[in-house]
Amino acid sequence: MTTLSHPRRGAARSLRPRRPASFVPFAAQAAVWAGAAGVLGLWWAGTASVVSPADWLTGAGRITGLLAGYGCAVLVALMARVPLLDHRVGTDRLARWHAMSGRYTLSLVLAHTLLVIWGYALASHSGVVHQTATLVLDYPDMLKATAAFLLLLATAVVSARAARRRMSYETWHYLHFATYLALFLAFGHQLSNGADFVGNRPAQLAWYALYLAVAALIAWYRFLLPVRRALRHRLRVAEVRREAPGVVSVHLTGRHLTELGAESGQFFRWRFVTPGLWWTANPYSLSAPPLPGHLRITVKEAGKHSAALALLRPGTRVWAEGPYGSFTAVRRRADKVLLLAGGVGITPLRALFETLPGEVTLLYRARRPEDLALRSELDAIAAARGARVHYVVTEPAGGSSPLTARALLRLIPDLAAHEVYLCGPPGMTEAARRALRGAGIPRRHIHHESFEF
Numbered sequence: 001m002t003t004l005s006h007p008r009r010g011a012a013r014s015l016r017p018r019r020p021a022s023f024v025p026f027a028a029q030a031a032v033w034a035g036a037a038g039v040l041g042l043w044w045a046g047t048a049s050v051v052s053p054a055d056w057l058t059g060a061g062r063i064t065g066l067l068a069g070y071g072c073a074v075l076v077a078l079m080a081r082v083p084l085l086d087h088r089v090g091t092d093r094l095a096r097w098h099a100m101s102g103r104y105t106l107s108l109v110l111a112h113t114l115l116v117i118w119g120y121a122l123a124s125h126s127g128v129v130h131q132t133a134t135l136v137l138d139y140p141d142m143l144k145a146t147a148a149f150l151l152l153l154a155t156a157v158v159s160a161r162a163a164r165r166r167m168s169y170e171t172w173h174y175l176h177f178a179t180y181l182a183l184f185l186a187f188g189h190q191l192s193n194g195a196d197f198v199g200n201r202p203a204q205l206a207w208y209a210l211y212l213a214v215a216a217l218i219a220w221y222r223f224l225l226p227v228r229r230a231l232r233h234r235l236r237v238a239e240v241r242r243e244a245p246g247v248v249s250v251h252l253t254g255r256h257l258t259e260l261g262a263e264s265g266q267f268f269r270w271r272f273v274t275p276g277l278w279w280t281a282n283p284y285s286l287s288a289p290p291l292p293g294h295l296r297i298t299v300k301e302a303g304k305h306s307a308a309l310a311l312l313r314p315g316t317r318v319w320a321e322g323p324y325g326s327f328t329a330v331r332r333r334a335d336k337v338l339l340l341a342g343g344v345g346i347t348p349l350r351a352l353f354e355t356l357p358g359e360v361t362l363l364y365r366a367r368r369p370e371d372l373a374l375r376s377e378l379d380a381i382a383a384a385r386g387a388r389v390h391y392v393v394t395e396p397a398g399g400s401s402p403l404t405a406r407a408l409l410r411l412i413p414d415l416a417a418h419e420v421y422l423c424g425p426p427g428m429t430e431a432a433r434r435a436l437r438g439a440g441i442p443r444r445h446i447h448h449e450s451f452e453f
Contacts (some may be wrong), residue, residue, distance in 0.1 A: 014413035017223055025087035032074055037211075039070045042203055046196045057119030062195060064112040069207070071105035072183050073214045080217035081324065091267075092324040092449045099159070106156050109149065121416070141189035148186035151178045173280065180218070187211060192431050226321045233257060235318040236271070244373040245343060246301040248310045252318055258324060262290040264351035265421075267447075268322035270297065277308055281321055284421075285348040287374065289355050295320075298373060300344035327421065329356050334419040334445070338363060338412060340432055342424025345370070348449075349423055350374050354381050356421075361412060365392045365403075365428065369405060401433040405438030416440035422448040 043063050050059050078085075078098040085094060121131040158175050190207065191197045197204050206276050235254040243249050262268075268280040282305050287298035293421040301307040327348055335358045342365045353362050362382070366372050372391055382389045390411050409415055420441060422432055429448055436446055 010308045016386065022086065025093070028085060028089060030448070034073070035070060036067065039066045042066060042196050043111075052122075053117050054122040054183065057115050059119075060144045061115035061119055062114050064108045064115060065190070065194065066196060068105055068108035068112050068211070069186070071101060071108055072186070073210050075101045075105050076179065076183060079245060080214070081221045081321075082217060083221075086324050087326050087328075087330075090449055091324050093326075095287060101157065102270065106152060109152060113149065117328075123406075123431070130135040139189075140192040142193070144185040145189035148184075150181040151182035151185070155179055155182070165410045169387040183211075195342045226319060229260070229321075230319040231258070233320070235320055237314055237316040237318060239314060240312050240433075241312075243298055244371050247298060247371075247373045249287060249296055249374075250309055250312060252295045252297075252320075254318075255293070256294060256297070257290060258292050260290070260320075262286060262295070262323040263328045264289045264355045265327040265329070265348045266323040266325045268295075268297075268324065269318040271319040271321070273317035273319065274307070274312065277305065280305065282306070283317070283324070285325075286323075286351050289351050298344065298347045298350075300373075325421070325449050327447065328352075331421075331447045332356065332419055333360065334417065335359055336414070337361070338415065338420045340420055340422045340424075340436075341365065341431070342428035343367075345424030345428075346373060346375065349421060350378060350381075352421060353387070359387075360385070361388045361390070361418070363392065363408075363411065365424070366396075367393065369393050369394045388401050403428065403435045407436045408435055408439055419445045420447065422446060 024192050040063070043059075043066055047059060047062075050056055052268070075098060078094050089097075106136065110157070117128055117132050118137065120135065124131065126134075128367060136146050155178050158172060191204055197207065233254040233256055235252050237250060238253045239251040240250065241249045264286065266285050267285040269283050271278060271281040284297040284299055286295060288296040299306050299309050317362060329352070337356055337358050337360045339356075339360060339362045340352055341349045346364055348363065349364075353360060362374060362378065369391075372393070375391070376387055381387070412418065415436075416439060418441065420436055422429055422436075424432070433446060433448070437443065
């Protein structure tokens, strides 16, 4: 292991720490639970009595069905890319909530299906297979609901970690559009067969309002707004520059870019309008502070899409969806900040290194000295703001990883007084989290935004 340090050449101006906006995550969770309570209230108001085993089973089926229908709306709303949620809760945190909601919703859908079939079979004194066929073939909208059930199961299968590792980001992304189709197919049977909705006009209107509101969010933020911004901002590739082995920076120019409201640390989903790339939008962070007519991303070759960026020609049209993420200065609580980067994880941290207030230290880890992308820029920023940079390379010396509490404290003795922004490969970030916690940094002072799908 080799450590190279850029000395501090003066103290950055000390600023009073800002408290990040923490009300939005709390309010979002409270709103979700309040909605769930309202759904349970709907069931309670529509239930006269429960006396037989069949009543117990069908009642439980009604509860799980209502919650599953509500969960589907929440599941999609979490990924609508609403700026207020995305910028204050964080893209990775919303993705975790989405994944957790997906598991709960699928469990509720399975429970609803089994409980209703079993309860109806007991009530009609028929077999489970016969009752299943009767429900699917004779009840209104049940064929569409069955198709929706199968689509949800298929989406759950491709979302499993083992399956995700075997497919590209693009394939996984487009398969998830099946969720929208599943919700559309399932909606009708909720109102035509649900005992809590039949004859209950206020409940029907509330359910319509919920689903239409979610559909409006998806239509605007996922489809219409990106098209509007593409037409207005006219982004194009200006230059592609090699930064390190397998790493390139893509410089982009456009119009009215300040209207995007982008901040250092955020990312866009980029769609390059050229053969082989136009059909997918991949997330890449800004690697420099956004300027009125210029944006830049820095990308490491890690697949077909990222490798193709090195071949982009100047003038190529670009559609950018975003900005996304809360990996910004708004999270800063302390005057002292450590930026801890691994590999191409330097990209959002390089932008923050230039713009983040307070006393900032950068620790940049890579395999070899030549893999330290953007190093000349980092040295210039460090000299300009009087910051310290530690470059840590594990080859050719072949030493062990420095990501232990003891090694970090050797480099930064007052580490416990720092807030940390962390970005890098999954294995590196997990090791860094353990080391930072071992060095006495509270969990809430470690900020990390994952771009894994």
